[in-house]
Amino acid sequence: MADSGEDASSEVDVNVPSVARIYDYALGGKDNYAVDRQAFDQIEAAAPSTRPLALNNRRFLQRAVRILAEDYGVRQFLDHGSGLPTQDNVHQIAQRVDPDAHVVYIDNDPIVLAHGRALLEENTNTAVLKADFRDTEGIFASPEVSRLIDLDQPVAALFVSVLHCIPDADDPAGLVRRITERLPSGSFLVINQLVSEDAALRKEITDFMATATQGNWGRVRRQHDVQRYFEGLEILGPGLVEISTWRPDTDLGPKQQTDEWIEYGGVARKP
Secondary structure, eight states: OOOOOOOGGGGOOTTSOOHHHHHHHHTTOSOOOHHHHHHHHHHHHHOTTHHHHHHHHHHHHHHHHHHHHHHHOOOEEEEETOOSOOSSOHHHHHHHHOTTOEEEEEEOOHHHHHHHHHHTTTOTTEEEEESOTTOHHHHHHSHHHHHHOOTTSOOEEEEESOGGGSOGGGOHHHHHHHHHHHSOTTOEEEEEEEEOSOHHHHHHHHHHHHHHTTTOOOOOBOHHHHHHHTTTSEEOTTOSEEGGGSSOSSTTSOOOOOOSSEEEEEEEEOO
C-alpha cells in the first residue's frame, strides 16, 4: 500500500463532526470524538432507528460482497467512501472466498487513511486511497487502482451509504454514470443511501448535517432519487428495497423495525 508520508493526526479537526466517525460510533467503534458522538445523539433524537439502521447497513455491505464473490465470481472491489475499518471489512470477506481478491478503499478522511495503513500493512492485494470519490479521473489514474484493478475484468463498485453525502450540485447520479462508464461489461454496482418520505425529517436531518459537517453533506433523498442511480443497469433480485430485506442470510435476520428513514438500494450489473 502506498504511503504518502502525511501525518493524519495533523489534518483532523476534532471540532467538526465527520460522517465516517459518526458512523463508526453508531457501529460501536472507538475511533470518534465527542463532537461526533454529540452529532449522532442529535440525529438519533430526530430518527430513533438510526443505530439499528447503521448496523443493518453494515450487514448489507457484508452480504453483498460475499454474494458477489461467491455467486458471481467477482474478484475486484472499489469501495467508495469506505469509512473506518471495522469487523469483516470488504477485503476480509472477499479474500475468504479467494485470497487473491483485490480491494481498493477510497476515502478522504485522514483518520480512515491512517487506520487503513495500519490494517493493511501486510496485505499486498489491498490498498487505501486518500481521495474524494467524486474525483473519478484521479482515482482511476492513481497507482493503487492501476496496480490492483484490471479493467478488462469485472469490478464491483461500492457506494454503500455514501451518496447522501453528495450535494445535488455535484450530481450523484452523474457520478455513478461516470464510474459505470469506466467499468467493463459484467461489472456490478452496490448502491444504497438514506431516504425518507417524511419531508419534515428529510429537511431536519439534511439541514443539521450540512451545518454540523460544514457542508460535507448532500441530503436525505426519496426512493425515486435512488432509482435514478440504476438507470441502464440490470438490477439483481429482489430489486431495489429497504436493504435489511436484500437477500437476508436467514428469514430471522435483523429487519429494520422503524421507517422514519431507511437505507434503500440494491445491486445491479452493467450489461
